[in-house]
Amino acid sequence: MTVKQILKRPEILAPAGTLEKLKTAINYGADAVYIGGNAYSLRSRAGNFSYEEMAEGVCFAKKHNAKVYVAANMITHEANQAGAGDFFQKIRDIGVAAVIISDPALVEICITEAPGLAVHLSTQASAANYETLEFWRNEGLERVVLAREVSMKEVAEIRQHTSVELEAFIHGAMCISYSGRCTLSNHMSMRDANRGGCSQSCRWKYDLFDLPFGTERNYFTENKTSEKFSMSAVDLSMIEHLPDLIQNGVDSLKIEGRMKSIHYVSTVANVYKKAVDSYMADPKHYSCQQEWIDELWKVAQRELSTGFYYHIPTENEQLFGPRRKIPQYKFIGEVISYDKDTQIATIRQRNVFNLGDRIEFYGPGMRHFTQQVAEMHNEQGESIGRAPHPMMILTMPVKQAVQVGDMIRKQK
Structure with missing residues (x-):
């Protein structure tokens, strides 16, 4: 069988902890996003969506040919299931494409009380073999999010023995448990x-x-040691190994991070969109570009590794011992309008920056450039040397054309 016959473009699935992050993720290349509702989600401190926000998010996604999934992946105790049927019915009627569940009780409730709403099995359910996937397919599930402990060899074997859709994590935090x-x-x-x-x-x-x-x-x-001990894993990054995932039939490439910033979401979605598009355009001559790797390091919080895909993690995949110095960038603003005649950009500030700072603009499609802040003005048109107030509006000349929604960051 030829490469062309077996290759299918995978979905890029990005986290969206808020409505703003949902729109950002889709604008920066995500084919789908996953969000939390006001119940049954494992991220109680994320900006979980009301039904009205879900409806707005689904409407925005559909306009951009994207999908919205809702995570309802908590493990329920007695009485936690109360109201679940009504919850699933409401999000189905809003137009949510699928719900991500780990608890069999919630799976049963969703299938019986909200027919028509697709169910995806959460990674919390630890699906690590094709027999398990076949069980859930027979229960009516169309997709399984693989356990993060699955190796690439196991991904290949699973794909050969089941037709259920496969979703796999490609980037973000790893749990030690x-x-x-x-x-x-x-x-x-x-x-x-x-x-x-x-x-x-x-x-x-x-x-x-x-x-x-x-x-x-x-x-x-x-113990007389200078090294503090943690049980913490480094983060996952599969940017250099996308061909393995695509060739082994993974249908959805999942990015972790519903509680991460729009700086993180935009950057990571942007990179993986570019990489997947490049591979699908010419698989035989594809190579991972260093600029993609460098871009991901700009939002990295920890060391990066390939998790369980190629070997059992060792102490090198733990936050212990000497660490690589990670470049620190901060998100300082976003473009809200641009006048091409004057080459003046109007910016909403997100973090403090000053006259003379070296800043970087970036946007969808991996557009980016750097420049020095030579001048800037507040809303009253007054020249200022510092932008200190959160969400303040200011203008500045830019040396290249920018677009609404482009982001700005600077190295700390």
Whole structure:
């Protein structure tokens, strides 16, 4: 079978913690976004959507040929299922394309009480073999989000034995627990990680202690190490391995991060859109570009690795020991209008910047350029040397044409 016969363009699926992030993700290349509703989601601190916001998001997505999925992936306890049928019916009628669920009770409720709403199995359900995928296909699910512990070899085998759609994570934070099922937060901060309240206890720093044999339990001797200990994994990045995922039949490439900023969402969606388009245009001559990798590092918060795809993670995939210095960029503004005759851009400020700063403009399609802030004016037309106020409106000349929605950042 030839490459051309088996290749299918995968969907780029981006996180959208708010309506603003939803629109940003789609404008920067996402084919679909996943959001949280006002119930049943694992991100209680994200800007979860009201029904009215969902409707606006779905309308915007449809205008741009994109889809909206709703995450309802919490593990339910007794009485948590109350009202789930009504919730699923409402989001179906709004036009949501699918709901992402891990709990079998919620799956059953959705299928029986909201027929017509597609169900995708969440990664929280730990689907790691094709027999499991076949079980869920027979239950009526059309897509399964693979467990993050699945290897690339297993992805290939799964694809050969099932027709269910495959969704796989390609970028973002990795959980230290198996498929995210953790109780550290429950015990340390009384916040249930599996019902949306994770306090990310694994990301905390810990001292190491010895407990000599035979000593009382309350007698500890501090380990004399300068390295603080954490249980924290580095982040995932598959930008250099997209051909493996596409050739092995992954239908949807998922980016983690519903609580991340529009700077993060726009950058990551932009890069993977460019990479996927480049590969699909010419698979035989495709190569990952260094500028794509560099771009992702501009929004990286931790080291990056390939997770479980090619080997079992070692200490090199943990936040322990010497770390690579990550370039720090901050999001400072967005373009809200541009006058091509005067080459003046009107900007909404997001973080402080000053006259003389070196800044970078970027937009969809990997358009970007840098320039120095030579002059800027406030809304009253007064010349200013500093933009200190959040969301203030200002103007500045730009050396290249920009578009509404283009972002601006600067290296710290």
